[in-house]
Amino acid sequence: MHGDGKAVSVVGAGTNLAKLLQVQRAAHAADPFPTAEQRIDRLRRLLAALESHEQRIVEALNADFGYRSPHQTWFAEVVTTAKPLRLAIAQLRRWMRPERRSTGLPFNLLGARAEVHYQPLGVVGVISPWNVPVNLAVAPLAGVLAAGNRVMMKPSEATPATAELLQQMIASAFDPAELTVATGGVEVGREFSALPFDHLLYTGGEAVAKHIMRAASDHLTPLTLELGGKSPTLIGEGADLQLAARRIAFGKVFNAGQVCLAPDYVLVPNARKRELVDALIEAFKGMLPEASGSRDFVAAINARHADRLRGYVLEARASGAEVIELEWTGRSSAPGAIMVPLTLLVEPSPMLAVMREEIFGPLLPIVGYDRFEDALAMINAKDRPLALYYFGDDRAQIQQVLTRTVSGGVTLNDVIMHYTMDDLPFGGVGASGMGAYHGRDGFRRFSHARAVYTQSRFDIGGMLRPPYGPRFERIARVLQKHG
Known part of the structure; x- marks a missing residue:
């Protein structure tokens, strides 16, 4: 009807x-x-x-x-x-x-x-x-x-x-x-x-x-x-890693990372990299406990998509990157479900496909950096992403993120959430979209934003029509100075 x-x-x-x-x-x-x-x-x-x-x-x-x-x-x-x-x-x-x-x-x-x-x-x-x-x-x-x-x-x-x-x-x-x-x-x-x-x-x-x-x-x-694109998550030096891990983990658990706004890779100070990895594992376990398996998880949409993701993992493992697979998240009692487990890839080479292509799945590369400027340079070396996420309260770093990077949108101290603010514009820039x-x-x-101009009853146009003389020049000078 x-x-x-x-x-x-x-x-x-x-x-x-x-x-x-x-x-x-x-x-x-x-x-x-x-x-x-x-x-x-x-x-x-x-x-x-x-x-x-x-x-x-x-x-x-x-x-x-x-x-x-x-x-x-x-x-x-x-x-x-x-x-x-x-x-x-x-x-x-x-x-x-x-x-x-x-x-x-x-x-x-x-x-x-x-x-x-x-x-x-x-x-x-x-x-x-x-x-x-x-x-x-x-x-x-x-x-x-x-x-x-x-x-x-x-x-x-x-x-x-x-x-x-x-x-x-x-x-x-x-x-x-x-x-x-x-x-x-x-x-x-x-x-x-x-x-x-x-x-x-x-x-x-x-x-x-x-x-x-x-x-x-x-x-x-x-x-x-x-x-879409490779939306980065940048961890500031003083960030609360437990909080960051829980919120980043949600971004990968949600629809099994099959979201254009999912955090695609994480940049973290080298000194805190292992701490973040451990916190992420605990966060994933808290959201998807082994006892309930993948009840609150999502399957890969089809075999072709799953094979692509598995290929990323195989290539990363063969290259020497540390691969941490949360294997219970890859099991499901639903017949026909193609589950790809949540997987952390620690220090994958920038030349790997997983670091060059949008992941769109439950894989999360973790990359360390020594200086904040280096992290910004890594972000700027890639195409402009749909989203950028920063964790931390350092006002100077936040200002650098907002002025020295370009992305469709930004969420500070969380991921994806700017999309849910219905009164904020949502869109990409460069390779991540237009409009x-x-x-x-x-x-x-x-x-269509249609310009509508209503002229005064006073014949303003008559002051601008020829024949031109001193009066016209005086009016034109006023327009030049005052717009």
Whole structure:
């Protein structure tokens, strides 16, 4: 069912996507500026659909992963997805208000007015990944729908049960002319990314992002790319290592590190390296005690992904790095679950694949440094990451982290948490992405900021039109000095 109570069909792989885009474009043309009430209604319908499918979401993700902690799924896919929707509902009317801007002298003295009006873009495409497939498909819609757009979504084919559920969930609440989901494999993904959307949001890997940029260039489709990278965790000399270990360990336990924001490697003073390793082992044991096995852990998404991670470990061990495998975290009673154990890699060579490629799994390299400047240099030698984490209370070091490194976001004395702050922009920089959304920034990202200037009844323009003379020169000098 959808908003007016009529049954609707779902959109499968055989659907003509171009024709569906035409339907949404026509609907937008007929109603190009939805009211606040219409937008809030859409957001509420989406929130209701999410929460009414809570148990089915847990079951679908468990089927797709082979095993996924029900509590992790509920928190990652439902709790953290509902939050931005509720924020948008509460703040939408304020976000929609035109913003007054300065006109400058002499225009401000004569009654001219300058404003920014936020206008819907039209039809926005959303391509979402497999790792947190409900959250990363639905949470961005808080900004997309708040901005008054219509949406076509393409979830990952790597989580087919979840993709099918998303399709049914959206069809239960929306007419396809408002919001719809297209499922299918790589060919559908290619067709989808080549459509002339008014904006396209892609969340995923860098390699696929390059193909999407090429396809989007044919129509000059504006893009928001949320990618990933090797997000570093930097331990300051005076950091509380027990606290740091618990919080870093959570970043690897959560979805078994299959998160674009997971801490990818840790830089720690050499003098405290062994202390940190021991603290991390204890932290992992505290979260995943041997008695309960991997009940609160998550399987690798598929065999190919698991084999890649195991290859990193084999290469590190062969190179002489210390490998500490928490073997009980690699066991599961769930049939078909492909478990990769939590593994610490101590002092892996910078030339190893695990130190050059995004890990996206439960492996954590630990690298020592002698001087803080050396640690910053190591971070800056790599591509700009999606996130950077610092543990410590040294104000001078914090200032260096914030001014001498570049990353999409920063969390101090924790990991990942800046993503959960719905009123902070979330996005990458450089190889980790372009564009940011969440909260007001999401509303603006998926809107056109339209400049609106209202001229004074006084004929200001007449002072600037030829024939030119001394009066014109005096006015121009005022504009030059005062703007």
